[in-house]
Amino acid sequence: MAKSSIKVRAKLKNGACEVKALIKHPMETGLRKDKKTGKIIPAHFIQEISCKHNGTEVLNALWGTAISTNPYVSFIVDGAKKGDVITLSWVDNTGAKDSSEGDSKQGQVK
């Protein structure tokens, strides 16, 4: 599999686990024009992300086009301990998807 588009870091902080994630994605709004051809670039954006802590969903987000290119998201999960695994997955409006699940190095709580 190609290199994952997702980077997840999870760190314990005062007993809670702070998760930070970066996703590589163009997040095209469908409003921009290609300057060379004058044609509108079709919308291409992540619609849904889902985040799991040891397999249980802790966060599920619905996104519109107004999330920045290469989205960053951060949130805090209670009750995580060292060695737990946080995984993140996304689905975009073209049906493409990716998940950090297959990458064992990612998202380990430190």
Added chain:
Amino acid sequence: MNMKRRVFLKGSLASGMVAVAVGAGVLSPRQVLAAWPKDAFEAKNVNDAMKGLLNTDLAPASDAIKLEAPDIAENGAVVPVKITASMDNVESITIIAEKNQTPLIASFNLAAGTQGFVSTRIKMGKTSNVIAVVKAGGKVYSARKEVKVTIGGCGG
């Protein structure tokens, strides 16, 4: 022009009907699975977006929500936003930029073990209020902050 009109009509008329259709099982499972509220995300004003997503009007302001965003954003394509809701049982956090072409930006649904905190980066077309809508314990609260945008980030 025609396209825009169609989207507008859809946004204003169909948000209620979609909920009914989903409830009655009219829509195919694929669409229900995705559950992405198209009408809410395509709504052209804050009220329609709120109705389509949370089925309420814009909520009263609450001091328990802390909305951190820059006073002036030089680049509207990347505006960092941080929301901390200090009430119990936060169910969802929604981010809205009032004057974006489609104001609804994102909605985060939080499980019981997740704290009322979300931080992300958004795009803003022009200077406007950023509104954070927090649903906690079945009630809806909001907070807002004006962000001045020097260069818009929504294309065009």
